[in-house]
Amino acid sequence: VLILRNNKLVYEQYFPGTDVTRGVGFVGFKDHHRDSLHDVRSITKSVVGAAILIAHAQGKIKSLNQRVFDFFPEYAKHDTGMKKQITVQHLLNMTAGIEWDEEISYLDPRNSEIKMNNASDAIEFVLSQIIIDTPGKKYNYSGGCTQVLAAIVAKATGIPVDKFCEQYLFKDLGIEKFTWAKIRSGDPSAASGLRMRSRDLAKFGLLFLNNGKWNQKQIIPAHLVARTLTSQATTQYADSIVPFVGYSNQFWIYTEKIKGELVDYVQTQGNGGQIILLDKKNDLELIITAGNYNRRDLRKNSYDIYTDFVYPAIVRNIQKDTLTEHIKALTYHAITSEFKFDTAAIAKLMDDDFISVYPHKKQNKQQELDGIFKSSMERIKENHIIDTLILDDFKVQLFDHTAIAIYYSVTKGTKKGIPFDNNRMRWYDVWVKRNGEWKWVSSQGTLVNK
Incomplete structure (x- = not known):
């Protein structure tokens, strides 16, 4: 499990467990x-989708609306009827309209992907399937669409998809260790x-979270990334908890109800619980x-780790940050009101049991307000003007x-026309929430230095 926030790795933990290699099977219990x-x-699918976008950006694939059969003249006998309408974009969104069944177990030989993998010509196997829907009309999960996309990369660029990804995607991301069955x-x-490291999956996800840019290099055009992170096809997998499940360029687009709130995120996912989840709103x-x-x-x-643990933690942190800024704002308002001699504003912020503690005295609410008024009169009489209030090193617990x-203050101004720089004070102000409103209950000031 890795969690990244604001482009920084904030959590990383690995656990012992079973390991399985595609095409080989169980290879043991690994640390x-x-x-x-x-x-x-199936995270591999999203990597292949990225390869298509890069090849398109390079001009090797002229349009994502280009017909699929334009790349495969050798299969012209299958270029008939509604199949003539199938485009690269339809493959990216799995809306090609061909008959395909991956809903049954991958342990079942009738599964369409298993049939394709065992075919002597995988591309012909896919393109020979009967068409049952108008291309672009209906989503149907299909590894066949992705296999044809990989073949299009090879046809358009002259480089097999694994080598193309290595040269034009992985190299820029610093991904050196991987295997491709x-x-x-x-x-x-x-x-x-694909077999990849978790940290390298994070790099791939960050590429999309950062609008296609890595280390100041635009690897995938930003507009293509934006399109990828926006649903282009509606799937049939929505329910009462996840009211929307979409698909776009080999990525999943979700709206899920978490703690009563509708939350949007993008995900690339694979059999066995493999996940790259992108929450762009929270930069996570x-x-x-x-x-x-x-x-x-x-x-x-x-899939439950995000909803049960990660997102609730984000909400708590956001609430904490918001409250911290609110307390800072209340404190600043209280202090600036005091130096403006606005006793009405200060009284409204103070709790009835307010108490202030200074180096040589302690006062209740009324005494504090009376002292502020008296101070204002003395300053007017002595032409004592405070024109600068500095609050720094502000912390909230x-x-x-x-x-x-907890903060420090320094005041500056003039007294009878002579500039002055007051002593630096350290303050501890306590606020308590009562009846839904934050009230100022105490303030302690300590002289720090001159």
Whole structure:
């Protein structure tokens, strides 16, 4: 589990567990660590989607609306009927309209991806499937779409998709350690063949979280990233908890109800609990790798970590930050009102039991207000003008319904026309929330130095 906030890694933890290699099977119980490669399965699809966007940006693929069969004249016999309408964009959004079934288990030989992987010509297998919907009309999950996308990369650029990604994507991201399994035809498995490190998955996610830019280099044009992070196809997987599940350029687009709030995020995910989750609003990325391959029966899985733990923690931190700024604002308002001799404003902020403590005296609310009024009269009489109030090193400590503001103050001005610079004071102001309103209950000032 890795969590990144504001482009910084804030949590990283690895756990021992089972490891499975695609095409090989169970390889043992492993002590996973930072440099461990892990089967990321369908996260591979999103990498292939990125390769298409890069090839398009390079001008190798002239348009995402280009017909798929334009790249495959050798399969012209399948270029018939509504299949003539299938475009690269349809493949990216899995709306090609061809018959395909990956809803059944990947352990079942009738699964369409398994059939494709075992075919001598995977691309012909996909393009030969019958068409059952108008292209662009209906979403249907299909690793076949992704395999054809990988073949388009190879056709358009002259470089196999694994080598293309290595040269034009991974190299820029500093991803050096990975493997990419092949299918029977000898082509890289575009649907589920990558093994990667968790930290490298984080780099891939950050590329999209940062609008396609990495180390000041624009790897994927920002407008293509923005389109990828916005749903282009509506899937059939929505329910009462997740009222919207969309798809775009091999990425999943979610709106989920968390603690009664609708939360939007983007995800690339793979069989077994592999996740790259992007919460752009909160500038957060969550990486999860797991070994629950082909376990569709789990009551709780990787997908619940964000909703159960990560997002609630974000909300708590946001609430804490917001409250901290509110207490700072109240304290600043109180102090500036005092130096403006605005006793009405100060009285409104003070609790009835307010008490102030200074180096040589202690006062209740009324005594404090009387002292402010008396001070104002003396300053007017002596032409004592405070024109600068400096508050610095401001900190707020929060304890349920109590907040303590700790800060330093210095005042500057003139007295009878002569400039002065007052002593530096350290303050401890206590605020308590009562009946939904924060009240100023005490203030202690201590002389620090001259």
